[in-house]
Amino acid sequence: MDKIAYEEMELLRFTTAGSVDDGKSTLIGRLLYDSKSIFEDQLEAVEASSTKKGLDHVDLSLFTDGLKDEREQGITIDVAYRYFATPKRKFIIADTPGHIQYTRNMVTGASTANLALVLIDARNGMIEQTRRHAFIASLLQIPHLVICVNKMDLVDYDENVFNSIVKEFKAFSAKLNVSDIQFIPISALKGDNVVNKSEHMKWFNGGTLLHTLETTHIGSDENHIDCRFPIQTVIRPHSDQYHDFRGYAGRIAGGVFKPGDEVVLLPSGLTSKISAIHDFDKKVKEAFAPMSVTIELEDDVDAGRGDMICRVNNQARVTQDLDVMLSWMHNNPPRPRAKYILRHTTNESKAMITNVQYKVDVNSLHRIEDDKTLQMNDIARVQIRSTKPIMADAYNKNRHTGSLILVDEGTNETVAAGMII
């Protein structure tokens, strides 16, 4: 492979969601197989397993099985990550199961994705799970949505079937906050419009799925306007050569920082100027999300992990009260007035859910106001009070500074994920 071409490649993270038996595993297997990302020894292993199961074709879905129980039960239990590359892009797939703990796993897979791939069985059209998947994708503000109408081979590659599903989905998605939606008729099993253009659906003028994945514009998925730098750790070498060096290490969460910028430290409100930005031993002229860098300031200010560097004229909200869409991820509902550990950027505090305003029926999008108990897989609008100030942005402005998790103090488990409104 050409070294230069490889270095120019972009990274696209996408998540897949589907219901039981709608062919999600087969689709991923097909993408990997047709893009020649499957190695011979992997293929041999899957061929052997297919024969053992009495199949006369290679079961592409076996490429995505991971754990022993999954192979035995033929289901996906947990989010699995897959990798493939074409000369244009490298892809990371967060493959989430459609049934067990569906919301918890979908939210997890969606949290880092640029694009969501939702599968619809052409024979069944939109079902409850389709609505749920699309809603979660919009809730997690995945910038791009690709709807694959699968199993077109089983409806005679009928254009009308495809069009009516597109129409139905559009009517539903008008209620969602997703700007970029594309539709592709495919057959994962036969390979139509996955990597290779379908011979059976000449009526479809759009690109194949792989082409769509390769060309969707992801350049503006990060926020490059509002400067946000959560400090991860302070680097003080204490060596002879760097005796007075004091660097704030972190990953830029938004905006573009440059040496000379007037900045403010939150929550203290102290101001200073950036004297240097280091990318390892190189000084850089500018740094932007999502780069990991080390920032030096002109003044010796008191700042550390959890603090945030912003521009003086564009600051994050400093608040102890948060209005949040919360996804509950634990079998046990929250205990009344329980305190949780709140993790937000590199910051940590104690927090309490002070009010559950309403729950969302993830299938109909209706608000539920008469039942406010949070169960596993519930999504609810809640108010959270933190014991110390949080430097927050709205999640729809910035996914890094608008997201949080709650950790149970007793079990140390992650029990909820929140998106700040």
Next chain:
Amino acid sequence: MSYHLNHLKELESESIFVLREVVAQFQNPAILFSGGKDSIVITHLAKKAFWPAKIPFPLVHIDTGHNFPETIAFRDELVKELGVRLIVGSVQQTINEGRVVEETGKNASRNALQTTTLLDTIEEHQFDACMGGARRDEEKARAKERFFSHRDDFGQWDPKNQRPELWNLFNGKKRPGEHFRVFPISNWTEMDIWMYILHENIAIPSLYFAHQRDVIRRSNTWLPVSDYITLRDNEIAENRKIRFRTLGDITITGGIDSDADTLEKIVEEVAASRQTERGNREDDKRSETAMEDRKKEGYF
């Protein structure tokens, strides 16, 4: 205006973020250093993450006693250059103490015995986060790993009951006696690793480059002749030009025929390869779920 990172730079940034999170969230972390390319890349990333300070944690090597001498020489040189502490956990010592029993038979290896030595070393030094070079693209059980992977007080992994991991908010909370395994290069592929080594000009052991070596053919791979393997009746040593795609214990690491004696040629070879790199590893061939079974017990 175009602010965009290419994918290697984005992966690097993500890994550096993870390394810094480990230092911020844990008291006593360490890198599990095997001398292979993946742990070398992590060590390189750690050097970048904390510059101009030194790497603020030790390297831990679990030594099966069945080493390639080149790996040990490389390890010692790197430790000297970085000025970091090296801690060696010895499988031989674990055997001498009677904690484990050496395998016997034709395919005997110390691979599985490492787990006991590893867990003993973690306990002795009270490490609360051990960073490893495992990648999700390597193996099906590893595809399910979190960046921050919780281990109970027996060092065990429960793959069906993992904490959800959202955005880049990593939860390193644990009870006393428990620890974490952390995988900063989870999202890298073999090709990414090689491109990065090439791009950053990172030193790696000579074993990765094509060289002449005495080998035998066993289980579809070229196994190096050493003091630690017993030739079977029909096996004859021959001298071939080979290189290793992965490095582990000398008894389980198979080589491939290759003329790739520069990084550029290795990258070309990897790009054209139709076999996974672990295809030459005896340790993964024991059963379909060999890796999952070992990982649950506390393996790397």
